[in-house]
Structures are given as structure tokens and as C-alpha cells.
Amino acid sequence: MNERVEIILSGSGGQGMILAGIILADAAIREGKSVVQSQSYGPEARGGASRAEVIIGGEELDYPKISNPDILLAMSQQASDKFLHRVKKGGLVILDSSYVADFPRPDGVRLYSIPISDTARDGLGKEMMANMVALGALIQVSGVIGRDNVQKAVEERVPSGSLEKNILALELGRKLAKNSDIL
């Protein structure tokens, strides 16, 4: 059985964290891995804290929530404040520097600070695409899921009208991460 990886994708409502979690989970199924994805969000359509939790691999996926993630994506200051200190030793953190300014540098954690939302807005004209940029960065630096399966999941789950832009956003995220250094 493959190794168990626990991932928290967190930000504000409207940033698409739950969709990013669904796509990651869908891609994991395509790789034949076991997966469970859950979500927490407020009653608001936009704003408020929102997160997706994805557990990939492992033998039995019973409890679906995550207390100490292996991988954290934080797209808001609030999300970073809440989860950064919970990341496991040897874990991986991606912060959206467009929104996260203050953060500690925990020992034994690979930490990237990348302008995800700025890149989506400037590079694609739509900040809405930030979740796909983030997903591209996440698969690039974590290697947790293959790019092809993520692309297939995106094809299945985003409206066909914006598919091209979403794929472009994934690629932009991968490049951005490739050219970034661990802090």
C-alpha cells in the first residue's frame, strides 16, 4: 500500500479551495489510490474561512479530518495562522504571498512563499484561477500526484468554457513553483 499523505488546502470562501481538493482527490482515484476528501466552510458564498482536506493513500481511511498535515496550502493570512504550526516535521508548506505576509519559519518544514493570486490576476486576468495556479505549484513541489491525472480530473470537473484557461493556470503554477526556492 502506498504511503498516507494528508493535505490541507485552506483559504477564504470563493478562492476555490474545495474545488482544488476535489480535483486532487479525483486525480488520486485515477492513480488507483485510496482517497477521502472532506470540507469545512462557512454559510457565506464568499469570504469566511474555507478548506478542503484530502487524505491520499494508506490502508484504511476512516477518520476523514486532518489534525497535522503533511502538506499545507494556505491562501489567506488566517489560514496560515491557523494551520502552519500544525504541519508535520518533514512536511511541505505553500503560502500565497499575495495574502500571507507574516509567518513563522518552523524547523524541518519545506516552505515556499509564492505570489499565487497575483500570478493568476496578472498572468491570466482572473484571480479566480488562483486555485489552479496553486494546484499546479502543489503537484510540482510535492510530486504527490502526476500532472496528467490532475489534468484529466480538471477536464472532468471544470466547465468546458474555461477549461483552456484552467489548464494554462495549472502550467503557470508549475513553472512558478519550479523557479521558486525553499525559504
Added chain:
Amino acid sequence: MARVVPMARLMQGNEAVAEAAVSAGVMFYAGYPITPSTEIAEHMAKRLPPLGGIFIQMEDEISSIAAVIGASLGGMKAITATSGPGFSLMQENIGYAVMAEVPCVIVNVMRLGPSTGMPTAPGQGDVMQARWGTHGDHPVIALCPSSVTEAHDLTVKAVNLAEKFRTPVILLLDEVVAHLRERIVIPSRENMEIVERKKIPEENGSFLPYRPEAGGVPAIPDIGRGFRFNVTGLVHDQRGIPSNDPGVAADLISRLLGKVNNNAGEIYTSDGYMLEDAEIVVVAYGSVARSARRAVKEARAEGIPAGMWRPVSLWPFPAGEIRELSRRVRCIIVAEMNAGQLAGEVERHAGGCPVVSLGKVSGELISPLEIFRRIKEVFS
């Protein structure tokens, strides 16, 4: 013909309910969207019209259940889905469906209440409402899944039981299971057991719509097929005509209760984990059972003989299993996202065995650690 190989898919609990309803032959949905059940309505709206089925977004939950009852009387398998406040509004008509013996399924996705409470947060506070929400003595069937696959399978079972016993069946999901996405392999329809309601071929001189057949269940014809009969929420005789006769009333209410109580053996469903030599047993259902399972594993790793028992049919409650367990274990812990609703039910069947209630009303799933700590406390 090409053979269809069932494929593993990522699916959400709510979506699995909708898919299963369609597979079970449901062709009518009426509902009013409410978090966290809305995805069921969304999927039914997509799935039913292309199949020739009917989807109606109603003005509220009272009319939703009323429309479902009407469609079912007309011969369609019918379902609605709601959450807390909407479930409260449906209670009166659920009683009507019990009394008029109208098959239907009500999905209630439990969120933290009372009132509008926390719409997006999980709860399990509707367990007793499912049992006693509508007034008067009445039979209830309520099923509670813990996974996406089980949400699918129990939806099929709920539709089948409703048709078989001509009574409303409640599917109680909690927000965690409803919104959980996980791997599911949906069986092909040929591999599912689907129950169709009994039909009377034609009206003859001795036709009595409410005359019980085997198991106490009448074969009421579909409305609009040439049969003339009365449907009412009043106490009625076998013709369906209202009656104030105490004997008629006692016979009717006893028969309604008997339909479920006398056939409970085929409705009871439960699941056990590491029960064989368990001294401490955690009783949990819905998403909390997933936490309980993990907690039991962790307790076992520390040498504590813990186990888990999970009622899948909450109503009728498999009381015999609790009685049997209570004779051979030291303590029962009931973990649930409410202030101890099922704990009371467990306690009254547990004889002298101590029952500890581990309730949580914060709108969060109980964690394995919380259950593990309680197991440890009770053990030492």
C-alpha cells in the same frame, strides 16, 4: 451488447444518494434546497428530466413532502431531501404518509440545530426527531450511513423498504458523510435488489384498498387507474372511510406499528468491529463511527480490549444486540454529535451495564482522540 464494467469513481455522499435513488426507480423529486442537502436536489434536477422523471423545486418543505405523497399515491417512487429546519416543517405530513400508507423516502442531512443553528456544520441532533417528530404512535424506519458507498446502498434499501411496507422511510445522513467524497464502485442495476410495490390487477366487488395482505401491508392501487377509494389522515376502516369506532382505531394503529415491529428482523442492520473479546464498547453511527473505529484501533495498540458497535438502522433500534453486548462487556460509551439522544435508548436496553454518554454539540466531528481518551478513562 457491450458489457459495462463498473468503475471506481470519486463521489460525494449526497451525489451517491441521488444516483442510488435513480437506480432504485425513483422518478419523482420535490424539494426545497437547504444546506447541507442541496447537492441531492441539484443531482436529481440533472438526472430525472432526461429519464422522463419529474423534478419540482417547491415553495417550501411542507409542500415538498405533500407533492411527494401525491406522486407516490399516483404510483411513482418518490423522494425528497432536506435538513434540520425543513425536516421540522415536514413532520405533520410524514404522519399523514404513515396513516395513509404512502411509500416515500425523506432524506434528512443533519446539521447543528436547533433552528437554523449552524447550516454548514455537522450534527446528529435529529435522531429522536426522526423517531418521534410526528405526533401519535407511529412506526418509523430510519437508516444512517457512515460512508459514501453506504449512503448509496442504504438509499436503495430505503426506497425498497418504503415500497415493501408502504410507509415513509427516513435516511439520516450527517453533514460529514453528505459532503464526504471518496471512492465508490456503483454496482450495475442488474446486481441491485429493487422492490416494486404490489399492485391490484382490477377493481372487483370485494375491493378494499386498506385490507391488509401478507405482513399486514395492504396493496393500495395507484390513484387514477380506475379504482374509487378514499385516502385520509383520519382513522379509517378498510374502505378508507373515516371512523370513530375505538375497535377500528385500535386495529389500524396496531397494524401500522406491526408492519415495522413484526418485520423488524429484515430491517435491523448493524456493524461490529473487534467485538469478540471487547470489554469496552463504543457505540457510534454516521461519521462518528469512523472516528470510533480509529479510536478502537489506537486503544487496541495500547492493549485495551475495545470494540465498536454501529447501528445502521437507528429505527427500529436493534435493541437485542445491545442487550446481548451488555451482558458480556464492562462498559458502553455512546459517542454522538448531540447531547446524548441515542445514549438514552442504549441505556434502557443495556440492563445493568454502565453506559457513558460522549456527546458533542459544537458543530464539529468528534475526533478519534476524544473517544480514545474516554476509552482510557473508563478502562482504568
